[in-house]
Amino acid sequence: MSTEINVTLYCPICGQSDFECNDNKSYVKCNNCEREFHGGIDELAEFNHAEIENEVQKYGQALLDDFAKNLERKFKNNIHLKFKK
Numbered sequence: 001m002s003t004e005i006n007v008t009l010y011c012p013i014c015g016q017s018d019f020e021c022n023d024n025k026s027y028v029k030c031n032n033c034e035r036e037f038h039g040g041i042d043e044l045a046e047f048n049h050a051e052i053e054n055e056v057q058k059y060g061q062a063l064l065d066d067f068a069k070n071l072e073r074k075f076k077n078n079i080h081l082k083f084k085k
């Protein structure tokens with residue numbers, strides 16, 4: 001199962017999410033307002049910290065929901081089999 005979480009990062013200056021960056025993302029520039037982030041993706045992530053936290057929590061909850069559904073399904077199948085016999 002993939003544990004990748006995709007979060008859209010927004011420019012703290014203009015609120016757009018249109019960036020360009022170098023290969024290792026150590027330098028990011030906003031294409032809209034041309035704000036440069038010399039701390040790269042890490043600096044941008046810091047500005048978007050709340051957003052990232054939200055995503056992680058949502059993802060965590062989704063995992064829990066899935067888990068609960070799977071358990072429920074298995075449980076139902078077991079009961080069904082029992083009744084058949």
Ligand SMILES: [Zn+2]
Nearest residue numbers: 011014030033
């Ligand atoms: Zn910007």
